[in-house]
Amino acid sequence: MSKITLFWFRRDLRLDDNAGLYHALKEHQDVLPLFIFDTEILSKLEDTTDARVTFIYDTVSELKEQLQKKSSDLLVRHGNPLEVLQELADRFSVQAIYTNHDYEPVARKRDEKIATWARRQKIDFRTFKDQTLFEKDEILTDSGKPYTVFTPYKNKVLKHLNGFYLKSYPNDLYESSYLKVRKGEPMLKLQELGFVRSKLEFPALDLSTKMLKSYAKERDFPANGKGTSHLGLHLRFGTVSVRELAREGMKYSEVWLSELIWRDFFMQILWHYPQVETQSFRPEYDKIAWRRAPKDFQRWCEGNTGYPLVDAGMRELNATGYMHNRVRMVVASFLCKHLLIHWREGERYFAKKLLDYDLAANNGNWQWAAGSGCDAAPYFRIFNPSAQLDKFDPKGEYVKKWVPEWETDEYPEPMVDHNEARGRCLQAFTKVLKK
Structure with a gap:
C-alpha cells in the first residue's frame, strides 16, 4: 500500500493561500484532505439549528466539490478527532498529518494528545501558522x-x-500532489450530525x-x-x-x-494567558460583588431593557447572529456596569449567538468592556447608552429597525437609571480595586 499524507482542515476552510495545505502538497505526494465534525465540539452546542454548523457544512460541501473537480476528494468524518485519525491510520498507510495551528486551550490539549499518539505510531504530525x-x-x-x-x-x-x-501561499502550484480518487465517499447529511438547517442568512465573502x-x-x-x-x-x-x-x-x-x-x-x-478563558486577566475583578440577577439578565438577553440602542443590538443578535461592533461595546458595558452582572455571563450568551464567535476575540472584548482585561477600558469609563444613541444613531434608523415600538406606550421604561447605576457600579468597583 502506497503511503499517504493527510491534511486536516479546521479553521482554514479554503484551498487557496492555506499554509498547512501548501506545505503538505509541496513536501508530499498523495495528499488526502480531511475534515472532522468534532463531536467534542458539537455535543456542547445547545441548539440543533445552530447556524454555524450549517455554514460549516455548506462550506465543507463546497470544498469537497472543488477537490472532486481536481480528481481528488475530501474525506468527511464525524467523531472524536483522535479516534478518527487512529481509524484512518489503520485503514491507510499514513506517513504524515498536516494541519494549521489552533490557539484555544481545549484545541491545544487535543493537539498535544494527537502529537503524542502520532510520535508513537511514527507518523509525522506538523502544524503551521495560518x-x-x-x-x-x-x-x-x-x-x-x-x-x-x-x-x-x-x-x-x-x-x-x-x-x-x-x-500568499501558492497552493495551486502543487495541485498534482492531491491523492487521485476515482469515486469519492458520499457526504454525510446534516441530520446525521444531529442538526437541522438554519434559516439565517450568511454574509457574502466580499471585501469592498x-x-x-x-x-x-x-x-x-x-x-x-x-x-x-x-x-x-x-x-x-x-x-x-x-x-x-x-x-x-x-x-x-x-x-x-x-x-x-x-x-x-x-x-x-x-x-x-490561557486562564483568561474562565478568569479575569486582572484577578481582583473576580472579587467584585457581581449581582446574580436572572430576571435582569433575561431582559438584557431579550432586548427589553428600556434603553433603545441596547435593545436594538440584542434583538439584532438574536435575529441574525450578528451585532454591529459599536453596539457590542454598548451592550457589554451595560450588562457589566449598569446591571453589575459578571462579564462571563454576557460572554457565554454571545458565544451561543454570534455567527462570528471566536473565543479569543469574544473574551478579550468582554474583558475590555468590563475593565478586567489586559488592555481594558478603565473601570470608571461607563458608556451612557442614551448618549451613544444620540451620537451614533442620531436619526434612530438602526433602533427603529429592531425596536419598532420605541417611542410608543408599548416600550418599557429604562430598567435602571443611568446615574444611579453608574454610582452603584463605581461603588462596587472602587470597594475592591482601591484596596
Whole structure:
C-alpha cells in the first residue's frame, strides 16, 4: 500500500493561500484532505439549528466539490478527532498529518494528545501558522515578554509587517500532489450530525474597496449596513486568508488593518494567558460583588431593557447572529456596569449567538468592556447608552429597525437609571480595586 499524507482542515476552510495545505502538497505526494465534525465540539452546542454548523457544512460541501473537480476528494468524518485519525491510520498507510495551528486551550490539549499518539505510531504530525499574521512569541517586548497593552503591540507589528508576512501561499502550484480518487465517499447529511438547517442568512465573502476607504468614517454607525466588512464569520472559519485581508488594509485603511491586529493581539493573549478563558486577566475583578440577577439578565438577553440602542443590538443578535461592533461595546458595558452582572455571563450568551464567535476575540472584548482585561477600558469609563444613541444613531434608523415600538406606550421604561447605576457600579468597583 502506497503511503499517504493527510491534511486536516479546521479553521482554514479554503484551498487557496492555506499554509498547512501548501506545505503538505509541496513536501508530499498523495495528499488526502480531511475534515472532522468534532463531536467534542458539537455535543456542547445547545441548539440543533445552530447556524454555524450549517455554514460549516455548506462550506465543507463546497470544498469537497472543488477537490472532486481536481480528481481528488475530501474525506468527511464525524467523531472524536483522535479516534478518527487512529481509524484512518489503520485503514491507510499514513506517513504524515498536516494541519494549521489552533490557539484555544481545549484545541491545544487535543493537539498535544494527537502529537503524542502520532510520535508513537511514527507518523509525522506538523502544524503551521495560518489564521494570524503573527503568533506566539513572534511579537514580544524588548525584554522578551508578551505584550499586554495593545498600542505598543500594534506599533511593533506595523514595523515588522512586510511582504514576507503578507505573501500568499501558492497552493495551486502543487495541485498534482492531491491523492487521485476515482469515486469519492458520499457526504454525510446534516441530520446525521444531529442538526437541522438554519434559516439565517450568511454574509457574502466580499471585501469592498469603497467600504475600506470610508471605514474610518463610517464604521461606528450601525444604521449604515455597508460601513463594516461583515467578514468576521469568514475569518473565524478561514474561508478567507488573513494575509489577503491585511494586504487590502495596508492599501486602503489603516484603521481596518488595526482591527485585524486586535484579533492577533487577543489570540496571543489567549496563548500566553490561557486562564483568561474562565478568569479575569486582572484577578481582583473576580472579587467584585457581581449581582446574580436572572430576571435582569433575561431582559438584557431579550432586548427589553428600556434603553433603545441596547435593545436594538440584542434583538439584532438574536435575529441574525450578528451585532454591529459599536453596539457590542454598548451592550457589554451595560450588562457589566449598569446591571453589575459578571462579564462571563454576557460572554457565554454571545458565544451561543454570534455567527462570528471566536473565543479569543469574544473574551478579550468582554474583558475590555468590563475593565478586567489586559488592555481594558478603565473601570470608571461607563458608556451612557442614551448618549451613544444620540451620537451614533442620531436619526434612530438602526433602533427603529429592531425596536419598532420605541417611542410608543408599548416600550418599557429604562430598567435602571443611568446615574444611579453608574454610582452603584463605581461603588462596587472602587470597594475592591482601591484596596
